[in-house]
Amino acid sequence: MKAATVSVIGRPSAGKSTLVNTITGMKVSITSPVPQTTRNKIRGIYTDSRGQLVFLDTPGFHLSDKEINKRMQEVTISSLADSDLILYLLDGKRTPGKEEETIAGLVSGSGVPVVAVLNKSDILTDEEKENGLSFLKEHFPSSPVLAASGMKDEGVDEILIELFRLAPEGELMYPEEAYTDQDLEFRISEIIREKTISTLSEEMPHVIFVEIEDLEYSAENQHVWVRASINTERDGQKGIIVGRGGENIKRIRKESFKEIKRIFPGSSLELDLRVKSEPGWRKNKRTLDRIFR
Numbered sequence: 001m002k003a004a005t006v007s008v009i010g011r012p013s014a015g016k017s018t019l020v021n022t023i024t025g026m027k028v029s030i031t032s033p034v035p036q037t038t039r040n041k042i043r044g045i046y047t048d049s050r051g052q053l054v055f056l057d058t059p060g061f062h063l064s065d066k067e068i069n070k071r072m073q074e075v076t077i078s079s080l081a082d083s084d085l086i087l088y089l090l091d092g093k094r095t096p097g098k099e100e101e102t103i104a105g106l107v108s109g110s111g112v113p114v115v116a117v118l119n120k121s122d123i124l125t126d127e128e129k130e131n132g133l134s135f136l137k138e139h140f141p142s143s144p145v146l147a148a149s150g151m152k153d154e155g156v157d158e159i160l161i162e163l164f165r166l167a168p169e170g171e172l173m174y175p176e177e178a179y180t181d182q183d184l185e186f187r188i189s190e191i192i193r194e195k196t197i198s199t200l201s202e203e204m205p206h207v208i209f210v211e212i213e214d215l216e217y218s219a220e221n222q223h224v225w226v227r228a229s230i231n232t233e234r235d236g237q238k239g240i241i242v243g244r245g246g247e248n249i250k251r252i253r254k255e256s257f258k259e260i261k262r263i264f265p266g267s268s269l270e271l272d273l274r275v276k277s278e279p280g281w282r283k284n285k286r287t288l289d290r291i292f293r
């Protein structure tokens with residue numbers, strides 16, 4: 001039996017969370033077209049007859065001195081220290097620059113065995129493929145270098161073959177049927193955050209965080225009650241979340257409802273969403289401590 005913890009590392013929007021969802025066959029980690037969606041270390045667990053791979057989906061590494069970015073960088077760097085293997089994803093649609101060089105340096109300098117993947121192969125031109133693969137071969141001369149599309153599930157089996165090949169022998173760390181270890185509150189708050197992000201334009205996703213204020217689950221009555229807040233950074237941003245005539249918040253609620261229901265099949269669900277503001281939260285140590293717990 002093989003068993004390994006695998007950090008999934010790359011720039012924001014490289015497709016890390018999408019790939020982890022494809023591999024586990026579950027919605028483990030939220031995704032969006034907006035960079036810096038993932039904020040925490042999210043475990044996605046894959047088990048088959050070869051053994052078990054515990055993927056750590058990480059926040060895309062973004063060079064920035066802002067407090068929140070530094071917290072996200074810490075999450076990513078601490079994942080490297082916890083891992084037996086690294087799955088490095090390069091977004092073939094973006095030309096590598098200083099940020100990519102920094103990540104490649106962190107990864108190769110960690111001493112952890114690497115599988116290097118050029119991602120989004122489904123939309124790359126031949127030239128982009130060639131450039132991406134030569135970047136990876138140059139930076140990881142002794143690692144397997146592959147091209148794949150996490151979204152289209154192309155080349156993903158080959159990634160698993162290489163990861164299992166490099167994985168150490170070991171016992172399962174989680175039960176065979178496990179696919180994540182996230183607690184219920186966190187999963188629900190992430191679903192609401194994803195649905196909120198998907199209704200917003202470019203910059204707004206970065207100014208929100210979601211908190212579960214109350215969660216009651218009665219297995220006996222098959223009833224779930226959730227009260228959550230969507231928090232913005234300024235008072236004036238609340239109206240954008242709510243939308244004209246409450247149109248936006250209704251959509252967020254409806255989409256969140258559908259997905260939260262999937263976690264509790266057969267139960268009835270009450271979902272109460274509130275929009276609040278917590279001015280300057282991205283610089284507030286106590287709020288950041290709650291988010292990056």
Ligand SMILES: Nc1nc2c(ncn2[C@@H]2O[C@H](COP(=O)(O)OP(=O)(O)OP(=O)(O)O)[C@@H](O)[C@H]2O)c(=O)[nH]1
Pocket residue numbers: 010011012013014015016017018019030031032033034035036037038039058059060061119120121122123148149150151152
């Ligand atoms: N064409 C294509 N698009 C992809 C692929 N993988 C991910 N995407 C898209 O790229 C965007 C970012 O995907 P995510 O999985 O959220 O990326 P991430 O690396 O987790 O991003 P952060 O959490 O922000 O670091 C989304 O719009 C995805 O649909 C892929 O293989 N091909």
Ligand SMILES: [Mg+2]
Pocket residue numbers: 016017018029030031037038057058059060
């Ligand atoms: Mg992500």
